[in-house]
Amino acid sequence: MTVIDPRTLREEPDVVRASQRARGEDEGVVDKLLALDTRRRSAIAGADNLRAEQKQLGKQIGKAAGAERDELLAKGKELAARVKAAEAEQAQASQEFDELYQRLPNIVHPAAPEGGEEDYAVLRHVGTPREFGFTPLDHLELGERIGAIDMERGAKVSGARFYFLTGVGAQLQLALLNMAAAQATANGFQLMIPPVLVRPEVMAGTGFLGAHASEVYHLEEDDLYLVGTSEVPLAGYHSDEILDLSAGPRRYAGWSSCFRREAGSYGKDTRGIIRVHQFDKVEMFVFCRPEEAEAEHERLLAWEEEMLAKIEVPYRVIDTAAGDLGTSAARKFDCEAWVPSQQAYRELTSTSNCTTFQARRLGVRYRDEDGRPQPAATLNGTLATTRWIVAILENHQQEDGSVRVPEALRPFLGGLDVLTPR
Known part of the structure; x- marks a missing residue:
């Protein structure tokens, strides 16, 4: 390895x-x-x-x-x-x-900004934060009013950072993820529902058992790990295989529940569903030739922005600083949506170019022009997650506590155009 x-x-x-x-x-x-x-x-x-x-x-x-x-x-x-x-x-x-x-992390792309978490470069702003003629509520209060989120019973059943999505909340998540799945399949991605428990060699192969091991749930008796993203099982899908990439990249979209221990986040985002232990996500994952990876990275970002346009929220795109990259990423772009109650941009999507780092560890190869096996490149990118509900509720709230449904989302929500307080 x-x-x-x-x-x-x-x-x-x-x-x-x-x-x-x-x-x-x-x-x-x-x-x-x-x-x-x-x-x-x-x-x-x-x-x-x-x-x-x-x-x-x-x-x-x-x-x-x-x-x-x-x-x-x-x-x-x-x-x-x-x-x-x-x-x-x-x-x-x-x-x-x-x-x-x-333990050596991937080589950082020369264009990635140096520094830590706060040293990102803002590439662009899209849309303008809305001026409210009233004091906006946060997503939890809105979610409780429309009968979408129940944190209290989530904590009663499972502990802190767990929740129930109820009624329109559950429908809203399914609508979001179905919209993401529809966009992915329309763009040639193969939709996958992967296992959420993986073997140690797959978790290690994707780079999640180094510096980020404390984030991962481990079932000791079975020696299996709960995934924090379907990137992990999708990366392992072709482990120890030689792929035919002559027709272009292999693109998969994984729909799964994801689990994160949130170790080290004590006291951060304790209210609502911004930082939780379990959430659902549709994740794009690509195997391609190394020379195609940078162009593919830009395509993944464009698909993420296409999704964000559908939920009609203001956002910015950032180039993540080297010190804030995961072990396997050479470069990462995040899209952060405006959250009115926090007067801040918060991450909704991220897309990483992992070059050949994961494929070398997992033995995923393709044949070059001379027929020799070479390590493939891998990339990943978020298309929608549970957290998107936060941005939708807060940005589209109305003075009476109702929430306007973005137009593109309505067909996936049975035609509903407004979520009203119960």
């Missing part, structure tokens, strides 16, 4: 160092890896030479007799011990290299 191309590490170590600096990670790991790589390759060469010597000696022993044979046998015994020691050194050096190498 590899991560970034080992040749990049050997031939362009400064690129890897620069990426580590941009992420705010330790660049000293590059020198440690280079030293381990040298030791590992030296151990492999040493063991190979000793085995060749051992083979040659075997031939000599076969031809020898008497005292000469005894002498050669003694030499063979000593050589066997040296081979065993060399193989142990090779195994040790390889293990140390692999363990450190697995």
Whole structure:
């Protein structure tokens, strides 16, 4: 299992160092890896030479007799011990290299902004936040009034950050996700309902068991992980396969429930359904040739913006800073919708270009022009989630506490144009 191309590490170590600096990670790991790589390759060469010597000696022993044979046998015994020691050194050096190498995140795209969570670059604003002639309510109060959200009973049944979507709330989520599924299939995506429990090698292969392991629910007895996004099972769908990408990218849209522990978010977004442990999502996932990945990334972003236009909310697009990227992402664009009650933009979608990082770990390849297997590139992007309900309720609320349904969503909601208080 590899991560970034080992040749990049050997031939362009400064690129890897620069990426580590941009992420705010330790660049000293590059020198440690280079030293381990040298030791590992030296151990492999040493063991190979000793085995060749051992083979040659075997031939000599076969031809020898008497005292000469005894002498050669003694030499063979000593050589066997040296081979065993060399193989142990090779195994040790390889293990140390692999363990450190697995923790190395993807190389950041050179155009991604440097810095942490607050150092994103705003690429554009779309739409203008609405001026209300009254004091707007937050999504929870609106949701309770129209009978869409029940946090109190969610907490009673499951604890904090759980909820029930009730009546029109459940209908609204299904309408949103059906609209996303319809858009995806119209654009050539294959709709998938994947398993939400995956094996450790699939979770690790997508890069979610490193720095973000504390976010993931683990069922110890079964050694299975609950997914935080259908990106994970979709990435594993073609693991250890060689894909035919001659006709262009393979595009999938996964509809699933998603689970996140929200470790480290104590006290953040405790009201309503902005940050919860379980939600539903339609996620785009793509396998393509590495040279197609940047153009595909722009396409995924355009499809996300097409969805946002359908729910008629103001939003901005940001280029996420390197220090805020996940382990597997080289570059990530987020679309953040305006939330009137918070007077702030909050993330509704994100799309990541993971280059060949996940495919190398999961063994997903394609054949190049010469017929040789090469690692594919993978990308992902959100088309709709439960959180979108927040932006719809708050931006389309009316003074009497009712909520106007965006026009594009009405056919998926049985023609309803207004959600009225009960």
